[in-house]
Amino acid sequence: MAPKTKKTISKKPAGKEVAAGKPGSSSGKPRVFGMSFARIYPLYVQKVEKKGRKKADVDQAICWLTGYTPQKLKDQIMLEKDVETFFKQAPRPNPKAGKITGTVCGVVIEEIKDPVMRKVRVLDKLVDEIVKGKPMDEVLRK
Numbered sequence: 028m029a030p031k032t033k034k035t036i037s038k039k040p041a042g043k044e045v046a047a048g049k050p051g052s053s054s055g056k057p058r059v060f061g062m063s064f065a066r067i068y069p070l071y072v073q074k075v076e077k078k079g080r081k082k083a084d085v086d087q088a089i090c091w092l093t094g095y096t097p098q099k100l101k102d103q104i105m106l107e108k109d110v111e112t113f114f115k116q117a118p119r120p121n122p123k124a125g126k127i128t129g130t131v132c133g134v135v136i137e138e139i140k141d142p143v144m145r146k147v148r149v150l151d152k153l154v155d156e157i158v159k160g161k162p163m164d165e166v167l168r169k
Contacts (some may be wrong), residue, residue: 056111057141057144059110059144059147060109060110060111060143060144061109061110061111062109062110063107063108063109063110064103064104064107064108064109064110064113065104065105065107065108066107067110068085068104071085071150071154072085074154074158075154075157075158077158078157078158078159078160080157080158080160084157084163084166085154085157086100087163087167088150088153088154088157088163088166088167089150091121091153091167092117092120092121092124092146092149092150092153093113093114093117093118093119093120093121093146094117094118094119094120094121095117095118099118103116110143110147111143114143114146114147115143117146120146123167123168124146124149126168127149127152127153127168129152131148131151131152131155132148132151134148136148136149136152153166153167
């Protein structure tokens, strides 16, 4: 009889990926940077529509934050630009976005060092405010 061999047990759970930007990642960038904005955009729209708000509110918030026109926003979505490129190519980032503070998913916006990640979290915050029913004038800091 052949001796039994020990099975090696992987410490990495099956199906789990190490998030970019975390120890063990090769690029050092957050995983969301490489995601297509076209993939994330419908999730924002779905989130606000569940609460009775409109896609136009999401578009207005994105255009306010980035300076994209509604048509240029559509173009960026059609081109499937990644999130990092989407924010880096924004024509006129809104200076009032710096006034947006608080937490999103337990992350304090003011403490985020990376400018692109900060914009991602600011957009998350704007969408959350739309979902909560805030008037657009308040969401857009008018």
